[in-house]
Amino acid sequence: MDALAALLDQPRARGAFLLRSILTPPWSVRIEDRAPLSLVTMVRGHAWIVPDGGEPARIEPGDVALLRGPDRYTLADEPGRPVRVVVHPDQRCTSPQGRDLAEAMRLGIRTWGEEDGDVVMLSGTYQVDSELSRRLLRLLPPVLTRATEAADAPLVELLGRHLGRDEPGQELILDRLLDLLLMSVLRSWLSGAGAPAAGWYHAQHDPVVGPAIRLLHARPSYPWTVVNLASKVGVSRAALSRRFTALLGEGPMTYLTNWRLDLAADLLREDETTVAAVARQVGYGSAFALSTAFKRVRGVSPREHRLGAETSGQSARSSLCGSGW
Structure with a gap:
């Protein structure tokens, strides 16, 4: 097995957090969950990723962003928006003042936000880092954005379609779809001009x-x-x-x-x-x-x-x- 294959063989989601967020501008979500690795992709609308101390990055439909933890960052419709929701390490969501928002923002199975929002965002979070994936995490920049290739577009569609289902084996299906999308982005990045040079x-x-x-x-x-x-x-x-x-x-x-x-x-x-x-x-x-x-x-x-x-x-x-x- 070559080094690239060995690297891509490691990420294995096990009951990963997957969520469809439906939002209406103006919106801003502060991520402080300290997860080792998260993936965000847009279905409709756009989002800005604003890492602490880093440059904002905009993602559109068809883009996938990988965010390396445990650094904190903000997702918003525009940089500088006041934070409305904070995601904590225990996956508890509150207002900036600490008020629990769990029930207030629930829309359905793995769906969160507001009814009929203009923005639809899918996110997946690897909560328990494999020891072997530490080698991957050390290679990644804090924020990596890539456009999905045409062959991978069905993965985003499938992920979105399955998020709303509650059927036997659904967790396993979602985990594997998240893994496939992650590996596709990594392979594209590692095989391209932006691959790490050291x-x-x-x-x-x-x-x-x-x-x-x-x-x-x-x-x-x-x-x-x-x-x-x-x-x-x-x-x-x-x-x-x-x-x-x-x-x-x-x-x-x-x-x-x-x-x-x-x-x-x-x-x-x-x-x-x-x-x-x-x-x-x-x-x-x-x-x-x-x-x-x-x-x-x-x-x-x-x-x-x-x-x-x-x-x-x-x-x-x-x-x-x-x-x-």
């Missing part, structure tokens, strides 16, 4: 480091050393270490440790997976060895990490602004 994504194209990264990604449980990795790539140990550090700012074994722990952190979210089983999958000889490395690098034990993920997941299933979600 870091591990750039290093995948290097004739020495690129093959080494692919080997580490493909076989994280293998007992890699700088010597056997360099042999597989066809260069000397010194050459591999020098080139790896120059492009990535860390040596091959440090990169491997971080990759293994990223994998472990993601696997620990799965039900019924033991620390010992995860350790074997990512190249540690025992649960103790994995726990020691995990604690040293991340500051928490695998058990503490798992409990934190479970707590975040329960919070993420709260109702968003009374939307019926």
Whole structure:
């Protein structure tokens, strides 16, 4: 699997917040939910995205915006509009004065705002970040806007159509539609002229480091050393270490440790997976060895990490602004 495919394979919505907002200008919504990643697209009308400390960006029908958390931002019909609604970290919506707006703005299943509004906006929020998607989040700018390609327009239509349904399996369908739309935008961006020019994504194209990264990604449980990795790539140990550090700012074994722990952190979210089983999958000889490395690098034990993920997941299933979600 190449680095782009590996990157796109990671975003997996699990009960993501999805919402249709129907609004009438003037309107302004302040987003303070600190979600790791959000996606916004317009069905009708336009919106301005105003990140704190950043330049406003306008999106029209057919545009998709990705917003990297946990930074705060405002969505409005025009920059500078007074804020009318604040979305908080627990997905509680209030007025700027703190009055709860859940029931006041509910229009139906996953629909929120005002009847017969001129603006229709779809938004999806990844509330629980996969540990592997941290690599994606580090690549993204705070706000990324792209025009949807013709082949992807049906995804927006399908997403909007399914938001109002309340049928068995609906959550899974919405999650996968959100994933498909996100991956389409990312692929377009990463394959284009605006792709990031530094870091591990750039290093995948290097004739020495690129093959080494692919080997580490493909076989994280293998007992890699700088010597056997360099042999597989066809260069000397010194050459591999020098080139790896120059492009990535860390040596091959440090990169491997971080990759293994990223994998472990993601696997620990799965039900019924033991620390010992995860350790074997990512190249540690025992649960103790994995726990020691995990604690040293991340500051928490695998058990503490798992409990934190479970707590975040329960919070993420709260109702968003009374939307019926």
